[in-house]
Each structure stands twice: as structure tokens, then as C-alpha cells.
Amino acid sequence: MGIIVPTFAHWLAASGVNTARGIFMTGTDTGVGKTWVGIQLITCLRALGREVIVRKPVESGWVDDIQQTDAWQLAQAAGQAFDQRICPYHFSAALAPPRAAQLAGESVSLQQLAAACPTHWESHQFLHVEGAGGFYSPIADDGLNADLAQKLGLPVIVVAEDRLGCINHVLLTAAAVQQRGLTLAGVILNARTHRVNGMDNAQDMCQYLDVPIAALPCA
Structure with a gap:
């Protein structure tokens, strides 16, 4: 079944992500550390x-302090100058994006979000897309992160907080990813x-998931 890898670099190799064209980073919930994990991946x-x-x-x-935003931190890790293309839609309310957009008198659609992501890039390039919240969290007026x-x-890639109860959340998310016909590259x-x-959640998950699993130490 699944394998535990000792370091992030080993996980990267085992998952095949290092040779992929890109990934979609999601989580089991909001606040599980997608951006922090993404920075390690990008590095x-x-x-x-x-x-x-x-x-x-x-x-x-x-x-207002853009350096505190997830988008800016990801751009910094990638060595990109931050511009509007990286995060074209942003709202001040700390709520699910469609609700935050509604409170701002705006709207956001799946088509708009998909169009914000490149469709063509060079073979040496890698596209890192981070969602908002969990895999089944609303991300647009007409759809979910999924x-x-x-x-x-x-x-x-599914990120989860390594705590009691996360096995249930990871397995549910993994099943949802696979039901959508998507490749589950691994769990972090x-x-x-x-x-x-x-x-030892990583060890316990190995009997249920046939993907590389990394358990990152406390930051």
C-alpha cells in the first residue's frame, strides 16, 4: 500500500511530482498549512x-500588508515578482470566497478562476495552483475546489494537519479526489x-492509501 518517506525531497521523488507538469494543492480543511507546505514544495x-x-x-x-497574504508568500518562494495574475480575485472577509465576494458586492465564477491559470507552459516549468479551504469547500459562486x-x-496533493482524527479526513478527501477522476499524487x-x-497517522494511513505519505515535523 502506501509508503512513508523520511524527507520532503524523498516524498517529491516517490510521488512523481518532480517530473509532473504541475499540481493542485488542496487540504482536508482550512488552516491546515497548505501555503507553508507549498513553500517547501516550491523550494x-x-x-x-x-x-x-x-x-x-x-x-x-x-x-493590506500584502506580504502577509498566501499569494505573496507563494510568489516569493517561486522567485516571482508579485502581480495581479498570481491572485486576480481577493476579498477582505475571512470567509469562503463566494461569500466573501458577495459581501464585497462582487461575484466569482469557476470559469474566471480556471482562466486565471495558464494552459500552456514550457517543459522546464511547473504550475503550482493552491485552492482555498478544503477539497469540498466552496471556491466560486458555481462550484467547489473539487x-x-x-x-x-x-x-x-492533499495536506492535512497531523492530529488525532486526521485519518478520517484524509481518507474522505482522497476518495473524493479519486471519484473526480483525478490523480492523487500524495498526502502531506x-x-x-x-x-x-x-x-503515527502516516504509518496507519499506509494500509489504506496507495500513495506516498510524508509527515512533516512541527515547524
């Missing part, structure tokens, strides 16, 4: 000689706090 890919194109098509909870991932057709468990003594 590793650049060390391997890949040029990374980042897109965060929509971000809510947008703040719908955007399906439109883009990229392999999916992000230890945002110290793990409970005796807990």
Missing part, C-alpha cells in the same frame, strides 16, 4: 532546477503542533 522544485509558476486564483481574508481541480486536470501531514505520544 525543493527550484533546487531541482524547475521554474515554478504559482497561482492562487482566489484568496479571502486578504489584508470542481476547479477537475477543470484544471492537475494531479492533487503537517505537524502544526507537537504530536500526541504514540500517534
Whole structure:
């Protein structure tokens, strides 16, 4: 079944992401560390000689200090100068994007978000697209993160907080990804706090998922 890899670089090789054209980064929930994990991924890919194109098509909870936004941090990791193409739709309310857009008197559609992502890029380049919230979280007026991932057709990475209960969340998300006909490239468990003594979610998941699993240490 699944395999546990000791470092992020090993996970990258085992998952095949380092040779892919791009990925869609999603999570089991909001606040699980997608952006932080994405920065590690981008850093590793650049060390391997890949040029990374980042897109965060929509971000809510947008703040005036742009350096605090997810989109800016991803662009920095990729060595890109931040511009409107990276995150063309952003709203101040820290809510699901369609609700945040509605409060701002605006709207956002799946077609708009998909159009914000390149459709053609060079073989040495890698497209990193980060969603908003969990795989089944609303991301547009007419769809979920799952719908955007399906439109883009990229392999999916699932990020989860490495805590008690995450196995259920990861397996549900993995099943949803596969039901959409998408490739699940791998799972990354992000230890945002110290793990409970005796807990080993990565090891336990291996018997249920046939993908590489990384358990990142507490940042």
C-alpha cells in the first residue's frame, strides 16, 4: 500500500511530482498549512532546477500588508515578482470566497478562476495552483475546489494537519479526489503542533492509501 518517506525531497521523488507538469494543492480543511507546505514544495522544485509558476486564483481574508497574504508568500518562494495574475480575485472577509465576494458586492465564477491559470507552459516549468479551504469547500459562486481541480486536470496533493482524527479526513478527501477522476499524487501531514505520544497517522494511513505519505515535523 502506501509508503512513508523520511524527507520532503524523498516524498517529491516517490510521488512523481518532480517530473509532473504541475499540481493542485488542496487540504482536508482550512488552516491546515497548505501555503507553508507549498513553500517547501516550491523550494525543493527550484533546487531541482524547475521554474515554478504559482497561482492562487482566489484568496479571502486578504489584508493590506500584502506580504502577509498566501499569494505573496507563494510568489516569493517561486522567485516571482508579485502581480495581479498570481491572485486576480481577493476579498477582505475571512470567509469562503463566494461569500466573501458577495459581501464585497462582487461575484466569482469557476470559469474566471480556471482562466486565471495558464494552459500552456514550457517543459522546464511547473504550475503550482493552491485552492482555498478544503477539497469540498466552496471556491466560486458555481462550484467547489473539487470542481476547479477537475477543470484544471492537475494531479492533487492533499495536506492535512497531523492530529488525532486526521485519518478520517484524509481518507474522505482522497476518495473524493479519486471519484473526480483525478490523480492523487500524495498526502502531506503537517505537524502544526507537537504530536500526541504514540500517534503515527502516516504509518496507519499506509494500509489504506496507495500513495506516498510524508509527515512533516512541527515547524
